[in-house]
Amino acid sequence: MKPVQSLPVPVKNPSRRRVDLRLPLPQRDVSLAVPLPLPPTSAGSSSSSSASSGPSAPPSSNPKNYSDLERGNRIGSGAGGTVYKVIHRPTSRVYALKVIYGNHEENVRRQICREIEILRDVSHPNIVRCHEMFDQNGEIQVLLEFMDEGSLEGRHVSNERDLAKLSFQILNGLAYLHGRHIVHRDIKPSNLLVNKAANVKIADFGVSRILAQTMDPCNSSVGTIAYMSPERINTDLNQGRYDGYAGDIWSLGVSILEFFLGRFPFNVSRQGDWASLMCAICMSQPPEAPASASPEFRHFISCCLQREPGRRMTASQLLRHPFILRGASQGQNRSPQNLHQLLPPPRPLSSSSSSSSSAASSPMT
Template identity: 65%
Template sequence: MRPGDMPGRPRRRPDLTLPMPRRDALSSLAVPLPLPPPASAPPAGAMHPPAAPAAAGAAPPPLAELERVRRVGSGAGGTVWLVRHRGTGREYALKVLYGNHDDAVRRQIAREITILRTAEHPAVVRCHDMYERGGELQILLEFMDRGSLDGHRIADERFLADVARQVLSGIAYLHRRHIVHRDIKPSNLLIDSARRVKIADFGVGRILNQTMDPCNSNVGTIAYMSPERINTDLNDGAYDGYAGDIWSFGLSILEFYMGRFPFGENLGKQGDWAALMCAICYSDPPEPPATASPEFKSFVGCCLQKNPAKRPSAAQLMQHPFVARPQPLPLAAPPS
């Protein structure tokens, strides 16, 4: 699990363009993203059990049995730690939320966690449990060892189609369960060493955002909001959260391809939020460059319709030729 956007200067995005692998090279298809820094070496003679993923449906471990290995990031909502269960060696992400929230927010978060614990899908980060200690809320999540896709360029359309297909399947699953994410963006799309891509930070992030003053909201989140969510006058005051997720998804996929924020790197996700919102609401939707395939251009155009009623659902987008066309070789190697 990785945190959300962090303020800072724009950074050059590494290119994730990948050559088509040979059939005998599938075991080495790990995405070339930087791994988190290694944990400090254990004392001489100390041994840890081999790490293993948490089994689906397994009872979450008590907080007292989790040891913090290292901090893997921090954002506007809290700090995320890699933790290991002492008894089994299983690794998790523990998100410690900032601040002491009032009883109403705590109850709402507890209700959301109860729902999210039932969400089981290959493209959705598993939410295991929530703890309270010393007034802090701590959420136990599935750990994704390669972190978020924020800041990375994916110029290979075959790889990008595989990423889009996985994320769409997760969005479609959430929407079938009447769960709207509301904060789809590159930093909330995580990847592991087997190239599995999963959606993170749904539910709780939405609650915390609702408790903030809109003028102090994270600009990186505003950057991916649909025009009608920012300016309700654009759609007669109606907001369809499902269609809003599709806009955010399309903008994120286009950002991966372009290697920069689609509305302009000079405007930037960390710039003047009022200028950013004007660009989103009143300028034409961004388009892929001329080098993109017709299928990709069509796919992005479907997602970035200004009129939310014209945006296809996630299930409908799964049938689009960009993600539905056959792949010459599988792009994701099975976990070892």
């Protein structure tokens, strides 16, 4: 019996290799790698449940099934959606469920769902918590923290110390959002909610930001024109550049001044027509706090309602303003010192506006 001989292994011809066609592997910079959220599935809660299992999710964000929610009465309508009061049957906890308007195309829907998943990681005591997202029968719904005292719309806060405490909480939340590169786009009294513990929280920061990607920036369902900054309404201002962070500060200033006055601070109706509001906001001088207010408060409003966006203070800077520090000090008497060092250079005075600007300049003397 002859031994089985192994077949010779064919040897590749080295002469056939093309050295000039060898491509180097790309070098991956791991410091630039970021995790991408998974696209949602039709199961609705399954995709959002997986996102809450990471170590960064707070203990209270346990996954919730849509079938466990019992929808109650409608509690309001906000930017792009209707809000309902719901009860989570297994825990008997009350939440707010926001149903987002619109029949969006599939690629837009997937982007909206990705954005909401990212916003679920936003956690701050002055931000309304986003607990869950559902893609239910083609309808995007967001489960939010329930604020039992409703919004601050129509509230009159004439006491400056109380107003400073309220402003301090709003600025805390706004500084947190801006620090995470999130622009709200729709700061207004109806998007500032309060609970029985007197905690003020910013709502609708996610929906406003998401819908702005697919809708006209001046559409009332994305941002209420009454609280928009002049350069956002009239794109010819500020050389056509729009700074969303500075736009939020303008909206904050209008809202805080409205709380103090008990009325919309411009000389037009807040529910007026678009043209009247545009003329009042873009062509008239910014509103000012009355002369009866304290120098700190008048200066604070002036820091927010500067016509040029670059001269408005940031949220972090406003947290150090004497008016805010007075409210945060819980009754300690602080005198307004060196206010002129806080505010950017005042707007130039003209013969037509010198009388109206004198009140805003007085705290700086």
